[in-house]
Amino acid sequence: xxxxxxxxRQTSETDIAIQLNLDGTGRHEIGTGIGFLDHMLTAVxxxxxxxLAVKATGDLHIDAHHTIEDTAIVLGRAFDEALGxxxxxxxxxxxYAPMDEALGFVALDFSGRPYTVFQAAWATPAIGQFPTDxxxxxxxxxxxxxxxxxxxxxxxxxxxxxxxxLFKALARALRTAVTIDPRRSGVASTKGTLxx
Numbered sequence: 271x272x273x274x275x276x277x278x279r280q281t282s283e284t285d286i287a288i289q290l291n292l293d294g295t296g297r298h299e300i301g302t303g304i305g306f307l308d309h310m311l312t313a314v315x316x317x318x319x320x321x322l323a324v325k326a327t328g329d330l331h332i333d334a335h336h337t338i339e340d341t342a343i344v345l346g347r348a349f350d351e352a353l354g355x356x357x358x359x360x361x362x363x364x365x366y367a368p369m370d371e372a373l374g375f376v377a378l379d380f381s382g383r384p385y386t387v388f389q390a391a392w393a394t395p396a397i398g399q400f401p402t403d404x405x406x407x408x409x410x411x412x413x414x415x416x417x418x419x420x421x422x423x424x425x426x427x428x429x430x431x432x433x434x435x436l437f438k439a440l441a442r443a444l445r446t447a448v449t450i451d452p453r454r455s456g457v458a459s460t461k462g463t464l465x466x
Contacts, residue, residue: 272291273292273354274290274292274352275350275351276290277290277344279340279343281336284328284340284341285326285328286324286337286340286343287326288322288323288324288344288345289321289322290349290352294319294322296317297321298316298321299322300323301326303326303330304337304399306398307338310437311324311341313434313441314441315441317441318441318445319445324341328340330399334400335401335407339408341408342409342411343415344415345415349416350417353448356382359448359449359454359457360446361381361457362378363442363444363446363447365440367436367438367442369431369435371426371427371428372425372432374422374432374434375422376421376439376440376442377421378413378419378447379418379447380416380418381417382418383418383419384415384416384419385419385420386409386422387420387422388410388422389424390405394429397433402429405436409422409436422439424436
């Protein structure tokens with residue numbers, strides 16, 4: 271069974287189209303108009319082994335907020351659709367990702383219950399065109415629309431390193447959580463469902 275999704279979302283502020291294959295090899299074609307966002311989404315594809323195509327246009331003449339937020343929303347919906355009823359998946363994943371002096375950690379659960387705990391402190395207002403306060407907002411928006419519980423934290427000095435460590439940890443935690451366990455015939459839940 272192919273675990274893929276094609277999601278498009280168009281508003282007066284942005285037009286986002288995402289194609290996702292959970293069982294890919296890390297192939298990616300990403301263009302959002304925000305270089306650091308492209309870099310982070312590339313990390314998600316490569317470290318998660320997801321095939322990911324992202325095409326986003328937004329009102330960057332205002333700022334990067336709408337494009338970053340809406341990309342997270344559409345990416346979350348793509349994961350949600352590709353997972354279907356979440357039958358057979360590990361459901362829970364976690365990963366540490368070091369990058370030089372920075373160490374990022376992400377733990378997540380495809381529980382069907384959106385929740386985010388995020389711990390990070392930033393030294394600069396932005397990494398390229400990506401405001402650092404929107405790193406947390408990206409994770410929160412992604413968690414809501416993927417319908418998962420997400421805990422993320424990072425320590426370090428360099429904001430580029432810290433953000434990249436978080437996205438790499440996210441990718442590797444996602445990879446673990448979405449992997450099919452061949453011993454499991456149903457969902458990993460005592461309730462018997464992860465979608466309600």
